[in-house]
Amino acid sequence: MADPGAPPSDLNCRPIREDDWEGVLDCLRRGFPMRRRKYWMHALARLAERPAIAGCPRYGFALESSGRIVGVVLTLYARYPGREGDEIRCNISSWSVDKAFRPYAMKLIWPVLRRRDVTYTNISPAPSTLNANKALGFRLFASGQFAFLPALSSAQPSCRVLEVRSDLAEMAMLSDSERSILEDHAALGCLSFICVRDGAAYPLVLMPRRILHGLIPCAQIVYCRSLADLGRCAGAVGRILLRRGILLCLVDANGPIAGLFGRYFANKGLKYFKGPKPPSPGDLTFTELVIFGP
Template identity: 70%
Template sequence: MIDCLCTGFPGRGRRYWAQALTRLSQRPAVADFPRYGLALEKSGRIVGVVMTLYSLHAGRDGDEVRCNLSSWSVDAGFRPYAAKLVGALLRQKGVTFTNISPAPATLKANEAIGFRLFSNGQFAFVPALNPVRRSCRVLEARCDLAEMALLSESERYTLSEHSALGCLSLICVCDGAVFPFVVVARRIGHGLIPCGQIVYCRSPADLGRCAGTIGRFLLRRGILLCLVDAKERIPGLFGRHFPNRGLRYFKGPKPPQLGDLTFTELVIFGP
């Protein structure tokens, strides 16, 4: 499987894929859905693969199942079977599928099989430029933190799990209210510029409210710039909207909200 992935994604090394498979093996299974994904086999050799990251998300009507399709790779001689490989997964009912890192060459294929955009751009901003509210403070989420009790059960789980996966799971306490955030450190600009990708926030308005306090916290960790999925400029933040960057697609009953990349490849496999 790793050989096939290395062929399809030459920019990633064997260590990256070995870690990805190890982390998938450690994730809790979701019902009877595939733990790793599906493979295309020919004479005992894997010639195609699509990896699946299933997770449960709390919704108004109960838990919703999402599946982040990732690392879709088929060897050159077997490309006609590529759509069938994914098609076998898409027949699952009640699942919202996402593709958060489509290769440019696959965009038409994605749309042909029913994927639609839920985010068509990135907003880059410098949170430290926002003023700091005296009543606001930022805490790193921990199981024994009293403020964790003020969050919903699903948000406590999200913060704890993402912290264990190496993300910055934060709670901003402002005027007696609590706001959860998850940030993953990554690099852009050919790996030269450190930044923080917002993996979870309840709303863009929460970012604007807590940006100054979070910005000072991130500065102490060497992060000046942040990115968040956005369809337009976010009022109250100092930055710029970049359309057609970081395209995110979905297929299924309910698209994820903007700013929610929880339990996707960006977190579990790493940026």
């Protein structure tokens, strides 16, 4: 990258505040003109509702010049309790910088990446930012997508699929963290299921969406413990999805998945991470897809 020279003396990067929303919305609309203002307003409102993580910005960072917001990056933080201590992830989203200030776009990212105990993800990188992702130390955790027809997968007679409710007895078969994932994502508009087979319970979260210019309804896998678990439960889940008019599912993957009837598309839907603990393919929990919507 060519040396952009010294940045303007009044160029400042700082956390986004609630009184910045109008300027943030304007900047995002300039950077993503295909998205309506209503979409971005909904995104900021959803971030305002999320639990705060100590030491992390609630909304993200703004690049400001002469009192005007000229760059924005949104940050979606989530805490994951675990036996070895809590894990914090941050989904970096909606990186937008006005053309005149793009030589200084990295100034907007460095404050986000300062914590080494956080795992950062980028699940929708623009083609123009792939080199920047690699330069910043991001690596792939999913190199493609697998499109499959779950109803055509073999259904196990012993597999039961239950839609999540807080009073469901089978919820006790899951860890506290997985129960929280299922309930929180159901509240955010996802389909949350428990698949019970041979005395074991498997959590599954899907996000209904449409592809091919909104013509084809499908469901994106947002959470499963493993892709092998998905293969075990897909047939039974597929029959429930059919009743909702959903035939097709998508899941991030690094190759074909045993037990699923479908096709792997390499280099589609690339997903990147940076940090101590990469997410598994098939784990898009608390990312922009869920919080902001497809």
